Amino acid sequence: MGRKLLLEKAHVEGIRTYEVYRREGGYRSVEKALKTMTPDQITDEVKKSGLRGRGGAGFPTGMKWSFIAKPEGVPRHLVCNADESEPGTFKDRYLMEFLPHLLIEGLIVSSFALGSNVTYIYIRGEYAWIVDILEQAIAEAKQNGWLGNNILGTGFNCEIYVHRGAGAYICGEETALLESLEGKRGNPRIKPPFPAVKGAWDRPTVVNNVETLAAVVPIINIGAEEYAKIGIGKSTGTKLISACGNINKPGVYEIDMTISVEDFIYSDEYCGGIPNGKKLKACIPGGSSVPILPANLLLKTVKGETRIMNYESLSDGGFAKGSMMGSGGFIVLDEDQCVVRNTLTLARFYRHESCGQCSPCREGTGWMEKILKNIEYGKGKSSDIDLLWDIQRKIEGNTICPLGDAAAWPVAAAIRHFRDEFEWHVANPLESQKRNFGLAHYADPLESVTA
């Protein structure tokens, strides 16, 4: 069993309260960081740990922190991105719900490292009950002197505020989040300038995911070198995976990024296999935006190596033959699932969530949804498949923010890997309304590539 750093204490009775959390060793990292380390040392430590952003893009966190501009007399901010709205991803919810103090602890250390005296948690509007949990935790932390003025007598002041979103996926994009935090319409900003230079209220700002900030706590506690030993290559530390779909044990799992995808799905410790003896057809390994993979490409890379649950291995093969770690929303599809239907569901989501600011995404997402609807309901034409491909190609990379890409990738990957299923839908309009295409050849072993 892999080592647990974040969820180790998640099942301790009453861990949500300050007393129990503190008794279990909580807030040690704040003591260590504030009393024995300088902000630059903390940033260096995070850099050395190799921690990568857990929100989806996987950008090295220490590097992001070191980019923050430090002009004289301008306040800086740390903003925690808790707007977890990606279909299939629910790891931050679990973390905040069960271990609110872990996040608060990580926020205090990170705020100290970045020099943020006012720190915000921007939380998804639908997580209404978690706001209460977090505010309770903040109040407890403040009562015990971990927040407020002159924390631990070091002269460092910090306040944390929870800001609720109003139910928009786009506000998880960091610049849209900042716009929304400022009280404006949540439209992504055009970059540059990046938030590290001009963020919230034009002040230097760092936006990090919940899990990233929570992971700062073990890094400080056990040290960067110890943390970097866990995992393989550039995928260090542990990662929370929220597994869902056709599996026996859906839930949030902490993995150390050395486990293979096959083990993750079939071992009893994690997903526990697929119910009712069904076979694996496909999987979206990192939240709805990342490319879907058929079973054969999921378990083995195109070179024939076993695919491991980490950043490099999942993206092995690029977009043509691989996928992405993304935000860790692991969605498993068994042989009874229809990929066309699944793609339509995702396209509908992105059409609904597009902010409407730039033309390719605003118009293209709606168009893709309409075409997919036709194909799914037996009204498709074979030219529609090529048209879909052309539309996604013209959205990808041509938009202000990554939502355009996120809308294009699932469609692209579905057509790339499951084109025969789309063609079957078009060729058999009546039959496709009664039964699914099934597993077909998607789990067949790949032909070995001769070098």
Place this chain on the structure above:
Amino acid sequence: MAEEKKLFKVTIDNITIEVEPGTSILNAARKIGGDVAPPAMCYYTKLKGSGGKCRTCLVEVAAGSTADPRPMPKLVASCRTNVMDGMIVKNITSEKVIDARNGVVEFLLINHPLDCPICDQAGECSLQDLSYEHGKEATRYEFKRRTFEKHDMGPFIQLHMTRCILCYRCVFAADQLTDKREHGILDRGDHSEIATYIQKSLDHDFIGNIIDVCPVGALTDRTFRFKNRVWFLKPEDAHRDCPKCNGKVTLWYRGDEVFRVTARKDQWGEVQDWICNECRFEKKKTADWVIEGPTKISRHSVISANHYVGMEVPKETLPDVMGGRKPKLLMNIHSVSEVNRPGIDLSKIEGPAHSTDFVEAKNGS
């Protein structure tokens, strides 16, 4: 001695110019002019913060700068990307750009009603020009188009949301010209719309300018709607002493009647000076104005039809883009067909040519 300002050298489509630091790629390209300037539907020089949304001005940056010559991985919005020293930009010389722009034009048009025959903007519509120059002849969109109800936003302005391309220009204009913006974008994605929430009237002194900044026929002048087609009108520059604005306008005549008053626009279709509602909507008599003379109109514009003064010949940049070479004919028809009688040089025939000229030439040869 005053410090000399360092200029940035930037190459756009093989033409190199020097511009001041802080200039956007779009404005640098506009300095060159002609086909090299990317089209812009949402960017408006006078409106701070505008641009970046429509994605028609996408260009390829083949080299970031002399210091860092790496190309930029994605196409960038030229209106919101500043030039660097030694930057190499490809606009019409990049296939990627042409392809992406083609896509953007198609996206902009799929939900546009294409009701040009009954639209007041026809003839001076940026979307018409854009689709004519960069679009395809047919659409692949086979679904019902998005529609909205028409609204009257006060006595002067009508909003026809169905035609809107959501460039946000009118929002920026209202933000920056009036003290309190009363309209904005409601909803999101493909169902977002310009609205006043509960049908309010817009009645600020300078609100009429949102009609001028609108690139399409979404915001139209209620005092001019359906009165005349713009190409039947003759534009004249005029001015008056106005206590609110500087009073420099264009009057649109048919015969002796002033049909409408607009602000003066430059060659990129952007307003030179904002004008007030009084000048725009209430001063429609020649007696109110001092006439300066006919407005200069690009020869490419349909408005120049039937006018023989004040026409501007557009700048020809293609030979420069192609390094001095002239565009090559794809096929010289004379080499495969005798239909056009290559032996006869029409320019040498006196007066209009008649069929008999050809017969004689044939007999003579």
